[in-house]
Amino acid sequence: MGKPAKNLLIIMSDEHNPKMLGCAGHPIVETPNLDRLAARGTRFSSAYCASPVCIPAxxxxxxxxxxxxxxxxxxxxAYDGAIPSWHHKLRDRGHKVVSIGKLHFREEGEDHGFSEEIIPMHIVEGKGDLMGLVRSDLPVRKGAYKMADLAGPGESQYTFYDREIAARAQVWLREQATAEHDKPWVLFVSFVAPHFPLTAPPEHFYKYYDQALPLPKLYAHDQRPTHPYQVDYRKSFNYDDYFDAVKLKKALAGYYGLCSFLDENIGKVLQALDDAGLTDDTRVIYTSDHGDNLGSRGMWGKSTLFEEAAGVPLIMAGPDVPAGKAIDTPVSHVDAYPYILEAVGAATPALLEGFPGVSLQALAEGAQPDRNVLSEYHGMGSATGAFMIRHGQYKYIYYVDYPAQLFDLKADPEELHDLGSDPAHAATREICHARLMAMCDPVAVDKRVRKxxxxxxxxxxxxxxxxxxGDLGFSPPPGAAITFD
Structure with missing residues (x-):
C-alpha cells in the first residue's frame, strides 16, 4: 500500500442486498449517507461474501x-477465536481494536481478539441454529411465519438495538477515539438492520409503503426457477407460504425502510467522526455480512448464491482512497484482511503470507489479478454443498449433488437465464470448473463439512x-427473551 497509517472505522450491516443503495442505482431505496460515502471514495459493484449466512460470513x-x-x-x-483474526493481530501489536454491536461469534468470555466488545450480540446459548446441521430430509422451519407477520411500521428488538449501537459508537468516537493513542485505532461498528424482522420505524416505512412497489423478480409461482437447490430452500424456509398481497407490500416497505434506517444510523456515526475532527485521519469501510433475496424467485432471507444474497455492498473512503470510483472487478471479503492491516500500518510480509486476499486499496487503484473469488454454502435449508466462483463476466455455481448453473452477468445481470445445460456454453463451464477445482475440491470439502x-x-x-x-426466526439481541418456535 505504501500509504500513511491512519485510523480505521469499519461499519458492517446485516443482510443488506447490494442492489438496495441509491449509489448502486436503485430507483426506490434512499441511502443518502452511504451515497455521500461512495461519492468521496470507491464502491465495489461486484463484491461477495465468503458464504451467504451470518456466522460463516x-x-x-x-x-x-x-x-x-x-x-x-x-x-x-461459530467463530471462537481459535484461529487468529485481524483483531488479534492488531491488538497484539499495540492497536486499540474495539467492537460495538453484532459479532455473532460463539459466546462472551472467549478471546475474539478485540480490546473491548461493547454490547456484543453472539449466538444463542453458544449453540446457534442447530437445525442447520440437518442436511437431509430438510425440516420445515416453524418460525418462517415471522417474516410476513412482523412486517410493518414500528419498532422491534432490532431497531432498538441498532439505535443503541449508533449511540455507543458516537460516544466512543467523541470520547475514546480522540484520546492519545500510540498507534492508529480500529473501530468495528456492526448493525443488525436490514435483517428481518421487517419492522421499520414509521418515518421510513411509510416513505415506501405510500407508493407503488414492484413485485420481486420472478415472484409469480409460474416464474420461479425449478432448480432443485432453490426448491429445497423454498420448502424448508417456507416464508412465502405466509404472504398475501398486503403482507408482501408491507415486507418490501419494511425492508426498504430498514435500509434507510440503517443509512440514518450510519450518518450519525460518520457525523460523530467528523465532529470529533477525525475524518481526515480515518479511513472508512462499509459492507454487509451478506445480502437478502427479498422475495426474488419466491425466496426470502439469504442462503443462495444469487447476486441478491451472496453479493454485498462494499464502499471505502478516506485518505488515499480513490474518490468517485466504481470498480466492477470481482472482489471478496477476504480482500478486506490485507487492506485492514495496511490501513493502520501493520501489513508485514509475515502477516500476509498464506492469505488469499488482494488488498482493496490495490483493487481500487485498478489492479486486476488473475484469480477467482469464491462463495460457498453448507448450511440451513441446503441438502448439498454449493460453490460459486466469478470468472470474468460469468458466475459458475457447482452443487455437489445437483446440476451446475452458469450465468452471464454481462448479458444477464439479473440472472434470469441459467446456462448450466446450454451446449453452447459447455467450454465456459469446463473452464470455470477447472478454476474452481484449483481453489478447492468441492466434494472433499462437502464431505469434511458434513462430518x-x-x-x-x-x-x-x-x-x-x-x-x-425448533428455531428462533432471528437471533435475539443482548438482554432479549429467547423463544423457540
Whole structure:
C-alpha cells in the first residue's frame, strides 16, 4: 500500500442486498449517507461474501480466509477465536481494536481478539441454529411465519438495538477515539438492520409503503426457477407460504425502510467522526455480512448464491482512497484482511503470507489479478454443498449433488437465464470448473463439512431433539427473551 497509517472505522450491516443503495442505482431505496460515502471514495459493484449466512460470513471476514480453509461452515459452528483474526493481530501489536454491536461469534468470555466488545450480540446459548446441521430430509422451519407477520411500521428488538449501537459508537468516537493513542485505532461498528424482522420505524416505512412497489423478480409461482437447490430452500424456509398481497407490500416497505434506517444510523456515526475532527485521519469501510433475496424467485432471507444474497455492498473512503470510483472487478471479503492491516500500518510480509486476499486499496487503484473469488454454502435449508466462483463476466455455481448453473452477468445481470445445460456454453463451464477445482475440491470439502455437522448434531441431542427444539426466526439481541418456535 505504501500509504500513511491512519485510523480505521469499519461499519458492517446485516443482510443488506447490494442492489438496495441509491449509489448502486436503485430507483426506490434512499441511502443518502452511504451515497455521500461512495461519492468521496470507491464502491465495489461486484463484491461477495465468503458464504451467504451470518456466522460463516463473519468468521471469514474476521480471519481473512475462505470457509473451506477455516471451517465455521454453518450457523451452528461459530467463530471462537481459535484461529487468529485481524483483531488479534492488531491488538497484539499495540492497536486499540474495539467492537460495538453484532459479532455473532460463539459466546462472551472467549478471546475474539478485540480490546473491548461493547454490547456484543453472539449466538444463542453458544449453540446457534442447530437445525442447520440437518442436511437431509430438510425440516420445515416453524418460525418462517415471522417474516410476513412482523412486517410493518414500528419498532422491534432490532431497531432498538441498532439505535443503541449508533449511540455507543458516537460516544466512543467523541470520547475514546480522540484520546492519545500510540498507534492508529480500529473501530468495528456492526448493525443488525436490514435483517428481518421487517419492522421499520414509521418515518421510513411509510416513505415506501405510500407508493407503488414492484413485485420481486420472478415472484409469480409460474416464474420461479425449478432448480432443485432453490426448491429445497423454498420448502424448508417456507416464508412465502405466509404472504398475501398486503403482507408482501408491507415486507418490501419494511425492508426498504430498514435500509434507510440503517443509512440514518450510519450518518450519525460518520457525523460523530467528523465532529470529533477525525475524518481526515480515518479511513472508512462499509459492507454487509451478506445480502437478502427479498422475495426474488419466491425466496426470502439469504442462503443462495444469487447476486441478491451472496453479493454485498462494499464502499471505502478516506485518505488515499480513490474518490468517485466504481470498480466492477470481482472482489471478496477476504480482500478486506490485507487492506485492514495496511490501513493502520501493520501489513508485514509475515502477516500476509498464506492469505488469499488482494488488498482493496490495490483493487481500487485498478489492479486486476488473475484469480477467482469464491462463495460457498453448507448450511440451513441446503441438502448439498454449493460453490460459486466469478470468472470474468460469468458466475459458475457447482452443487455437489445437483446440476451446475452458469450465468452471464454481462448479458444477464439479473440472472434470469441459467446456462448450466446450454451446449453452447459447455467450454465456459469446463473452464470455470477447472478454476474452481484449483481453489478447492468441492466434494472433499462437502464431505469434511458434513462430518463436522454430524458430530455437532450428535453432541446436541440428535436430529429429533434439534427439530423439536425448533428455531428462533432471528437471533435475539443482548438482554432479549429467547423463544423457540
Amino acid at each position: 463473519r468468521a471469514s471476514f474476521a480471519v481473512g480466509k475462505y470457509i473451506h480453509e477455516i471451517g465455521y461452515a454453518d450457523n451452528a459452528d 463436522r455437522q454430524a458430530e455437532l448434531l450428535e453432541a446436541n441431542g440428535g436430529r429429533d431433539y434439534v427439530v423439536r427444539r
